[in-house]
Amino acid sequence: MDTIKHCYYLGTLVLVEGILGLLIGAFFGVITAVLTELFPAEIRSTCLAISYNGAVMLFGGFAPFIITALIEQSKNQWFLHII
Numbered sequence: 001m002d003t004i005k006h007c008y009y010l011g012t013l014v015l016v017e018g019i020l021g022l023l024i025g026a027f028f029g030v031i032t033a034v035l036t037e038l039f040p041a042e043i044r045s046t047c048l049a050i051s052y053n054g055a056v057m058l059f060g061g062f063a064p065f066i067i068t069a070l071i072e073q074s075k076n077q078w079f080l081h082i083i
Helices: 010-036 041-074 078-082
Strands: none
Touching (some): 010 041
């Protein structure tokens, strides 16, 4: 607890985290409605599921391989902390 008392930037950190939380919440609260309106009502669920799961499969599936290659090439593990 003594560390928190001597932290001059704690208020700034809490403020920035709160603002970022509000912005992220505002984005993710609206994005589902926006994405569903891109497709006709008859095939909306199927199209949204295929596009979402395809993106997750593509980017999420290859992320470990990309990180492993970056670590091997650079001999530095900071790439692991970015993800």
